Amino acid sequence: MANIIALDDVLDAANLVKRILERKGHTVTPFTEEEEAILFVEKNKVDLAILDIKLKKISGVEVLEEMKKKSPSIRVIMLTGYPTIETARECLKLGAGEYCVKPIDKDELEDKVKEILKKS
Template identity: 70%
Template sequence: MANIMVLDDVLDAGILLKRILERMGHEVSAFSEEEEALDYVQRTEVHLAILDIKLKKMTGVEVLEELKKRSPATRVIMLTGYPTLETARESVRHGADEYCVKPIGKEEIETKVAEVLAKD
């Protein structure tokens, strides 16, 4: 299965995603700090990153841009509770594979993760 990183400014939200994805058989690391998450990506092969758009110091799009510099092969799903056409376009332009709106259900996140990981 895949090594997945979750970055959300609300740690409980990241832990909830971690539990769902671990039940699918994935290894998951949850972060609430942007720099910790980016350092992790630099040190570890991450197959999929799930990034919240609203973070503490940076935007999710800024993290996406930096993550792709450090690990171009990492797939990315963006999550947001505040969807806008602008952030969707920016996310895709910087290499995001999916853009999902919170709240996201268990089945939807499981499906999106499976679809993104299955892409060649």
């Protein structure tokens, strides 16, 4: 299965993603710090990053941009509790494959992860 990271400024949210996806056989590493997540992607093979848009120091959009520089093939799903068309467009333009709205729906997340991992 896939090696996935989950980055959210709230550890419980990152751990929720971890619990949902580990039941499907994936390995999920949760993060609350942007720099740690970016460094992890730089040093490890990560298939998918699930990034919250609102983070502590920089936005998830900026993290997406950095991760794509370090690992162009990484697939990304953005999470947000504050969806806007502009943010969705920007994320997709920068290489995010999907967009999920919080609160996280278990079935929606599982489906989107399954779909994005099928794409090469």
